[in-house]
Amino acid sequence: AANKTLLVLPGDGIGPEVMREVSRVIDWMERRRAVSFRIEEGLVGGAAIDAVGTPCPDETVAKARAADAVLFGSVGGPKWDSLPFDQRPELGILRLRKDLGLFANLRPALVMEPLVEASSLKADIVRGVDIMVVRETVGGVYFGEPRGVETLPDGKRRGFDTDVYHEDEIARVARVAFDLARKRRGKVTSVEKANVMQSGRLWRAVVGEVHKAEYADVQLENMYADNCAMQLCSRPKQFDVILGNNLFGDVLSDLAAALTGSLGMLPSATLGAVDSTSGKRYALYEPIHGSAPDIAGRGIANPCAQILSFAMLLRWSFGMEEDAKLVEAAVEKVLAGGLRTADIMQPGMARVGTSVMGEAVVREL
Amino acid sequence: AANKTLLVLPGDGIGPEVMREVSRVIDWMERRRAVSFRIEEGLVGGAAIDAVGTPCPDETVAKARAADAVLFGSVGGPKWDSLPFDQRPELGILRLRKDLGLFANLRPALVMEPLVEASSLKADIVRGVDIMVVRETVGGVYFGEPRGVETLPDGKRRGFDTDVYHEDEIARVARVAFDLARKRRGKVTSVEKANVMQSGRLWRAVVGEVHKAEYADVQLENMYADNCAMQLCSRPKQFDVILGNNLFGDVLSDLAAALTGSLGMLPSATLGAVDSTSGKRYALYEPIHGSAPDIAGRGIANPCAQILSFAMLLRWSFGMEEDAKLVEAAVEKVLAGGLRTADIMQPGMARVGTSVMGEAVVREL
Ligand SMILES: CC(C)[C@H](C(=O)O)[C@@H](O)C(=O)O
Ligand SMILES: CC(C)[C@H](C(=O)O)[C@@H](O)C(=O)O
Numbered sequence: 001a002a003n004k005t006l007l008v009l010p011g012d013g014i015g016p017e018v019m020r021e022v023s024r025v026i027d028w029m030e031r032r033r034a035v036s037f038r039i040e041e042g043l044v045g046g047a048a049i050d051a052v053g054t055p056c057p058d059e060t061v062a063k064a065r066a067a068d069a070v071l072f073g074s075v076g077g078p079k080w081d082s083l084p085f086d087q088r089p090e091l092g093i094l095r096l097r098k099d100l101g102l103f104a105n106l107r108p109a110l111v112m113e114p115l116v117e118a119s120s121l122k123a124d125i126v127r128g129v130d131i132m133v134v135r136e137t138v139g140g141v142y143f144g145e146p147r148g149v150e151t152l153p154d155g156k157r158r159g160f161d162t163d164v165y166h167e168d169e170i171a172r173v174a175r176v177a178f179d180l181a182r183k184r185r186g187k188v189t190s191v192e193k194a195n196v197m198q199s200g201r202l203w204r205a206v207v208g209e210v211h212k213a214e215y216a217d218v219q220l221e222n223m224y225a226d227n228c229a230m231q232l233c234s235r236p237k238q239f240d241v242i243l244g245n246n247l248f249g250d251v252l253s254d255l256a257a258a259l260t261g262s263l264g265m266l267p268s269a270t271l272g273a274v275d276s277t278s279g280k281r282y283a284l285y286e287p288i289h290g291s292a293p294d295i296a297g298r299g300i301a302n303p304c305a306q307i308l309s310f311a312m313l314l315r316w317s318f319g320m321e322e323d324a325k326l327v328e329a330a331v332e333k334v335l336a337g338g339l340r341t342a343d344i345m346q347p348g349m350a351r352v353g354t355s356v357m358g359e360a361v362v363r364e365l
Numbered sequence: 366a367a368n369k370t371l372l373v374l375p376g377d378g379i380g381p382e383v384m385r386e387v388s389r390v391i392d393w394m395e396r397r398r399a400v401s402f403r404i405e406e407g408l409v410g411g412a413a414i415d416a417v418g419t420p421c422p423d424e425t426v427a428k429a430r431a432a433d434a435v436l437f438g439s440v441g442g443p444k445w446d447s448l449p450f451d452q453r454p455e456l457g458i459l460r461l462r463k464d465l466g467l468f469a470n471l472r473p474a475l476v477m478e479p480l481v482e483a484s485s486l487k488a489d490i491v492r493g494v495d496i497m498v499v500r501e502t503v504g505g506v507y508f509g510e511p512r513g514v515e516t517l518p519d520g521k522r523r524g525f526d527t528d529v530y531h532e533d534e535i536a537r538v539a540r541v542a543f544d545l546a547r548k549r550r551g552k553v554t555s556v557e558k559a560n561v562m563q564s565g566r567l568w569r570a571v572v573g574e575v576h577k578a579e580y581a582d583v584q585l586e587n588m589y590a591d592n593c594a595m596q597l598c599s600r601p602k603q604f605d606v607i608l609g610n611n612l613f614g615d616v617l618s619d620l621a622a623a624l625t626g627s628l629g630m631l632p633s634a635t636l637g638a639v640d641s642t643s644g645k646r647y648a649l650y651e652p653i654h655g656s657a658p659d660i661a662g663r664g665i666a667n668p669c670a671q672i673l674s675f676a677m678l679l680r681w682s683f684g685m686e687e688d689a690k691l692v693e694a695a696v697e698k699v700l701a702g703g704l705r706t707a708d709i710m711q712p713g714m715a716r717v718g719t720s721v722m723g724e725a726v727v728r729e730l
Contacts, residue, residue: 088560094561120487121486121487159529160509162526163506163526166522195455196459200524258595
């Protein structure tokens, strides 16, 4: 991986402090595994607004394009809440997804055995849960036009958004879901409101066509989004891969993550298309959790999701499977050893802060 | 209530069989409480498609307008799944909501003490949960125009919907939520994706304005929909009233219902505006659960949600508070006595079918 470039974007809130723990892991790798890749840093979100006046500077986008992978922290916080819509920190991540064509967001919701009791759900309901949510991330209501808040002749306001999907956008993310299902337990649950929405009707039709033509060996189930929320809460083990549009994928992946009880543990990857000439695939890795402004700067955030995002990056973008596994195993061992940050604290365990957790992971390595 | 008219619309799936148990309750009332109201019946959903070729016949809408309240069962099932979009059974309920202006759907998610263990969540997480979801039901992406699936010049399809809210639509449903909160624990959590959607931005602004001008005594909290799904799953007791648009309200109210573990127990009401001259308010009452085609006709469905929907109707539309309480108390006693339908079955309880449950409620009365 000597010629690979990694762009690190810490962002806001707990982003910088959990990213610091990733640096320790990288240091260890360089020292002990004779690995070397180039590391760039960049500005994004509120931090970028404060420094250069915009949440996603062109320079950051250019660096992201030039890099082989992006490791993203998190963005947003009350400090920037009153900014106009088109200057909000969230544009940091939204523009990166859009400009790099990162259309498939992979969000594993995995219940690790040492953390079964951290869930708000009963142990027998969540033990062994292993769900992968595949969320479309460059289309739908997040970007559809027209959109806006307009003032009508009588002075009243009207706000509107367009939820729109082209069949090719649906087909390509469906393929990602089906491909993953093949390597997992062979089942895709595709989620929409085809009983209410036209884009949902097309979604169901296209997913069905791709399934029939290319993935007849995978089991496909269609489910309404409301029912899926219910089923995730009551019987999560029925799911393998869940496929959803940008908005349903957002809500349902957060729900799937929450039911593991260990949000601070969960990484995610957002992938673009493979370039047919260069073979390059843009990819961004980020924890599922947000910037958590309420605990930022207190040194108590859980760095594991960020560290595991880095492991995902090693595997998917740098082809360093062995190193990825080392990092993942180290995190599991630290948990099995009884260390817990506040978010996953349980009776009888040792409560530690961000840096003790990060150091422990390096020690296990 | 002698001059009140009740329109009963059993619909599809388990609708007719659970509605039969409501008839027993009504019979009892007429015999023992000297109550009499006129009961009309009507067709809706797949049953209406089969009988007269349309999911919501004009006659049904006319009857609903003429009635003082509508008791609705449920609609839909695989039999009608391949019908064109504009002929699907769901239009039964969608058209009734729209034509009668039933804009505020009230969905209580209440954990009854005898059913604490029925939840997939840990007892200490759900014990005492008492949430009221207020969902807007005549606007947003459910009805917004333009919408459709179009074929582009190159033969590819594109599906689109419009999520649109006028500020008056937001304000009136917000008032329902704030009014309810005043009679409850004084807190409203308003849910949107104001960080991503323009209609969500307007939603947050208008709810804030109504709050400031008219309900400063109520606590208002704004929460993103993805975070709300998470919080419902991990710490449901933080919520009192949750306010959401048509789509978020749909998904989050189902989630809130699911976490009680007793979907077959939960009623809902959908209310229109009070007519300023007649004082009349259109209202429709229905269980939260759907038509459950998989168990329809087997006599095992839980009739309690339908019976409790009737109790809500007595209270809200007919002003029969005492009778409503009698019915609710009877249901609770039957549960406390150990009877359970399959959906809420627990070790040590007696498993019964639909009609035994219904009879038991009448016996308790
Ligand atoms: C920050 C926000 C715009 C974003 C989203 O809604 O996509 C976040 O919730 C996420 O899921 O990554
Ligand atoms: C049947 C369907 C159209 C309906 C909806 O989405 O509103 C249902 O899910 C509900 O919540 O009442």
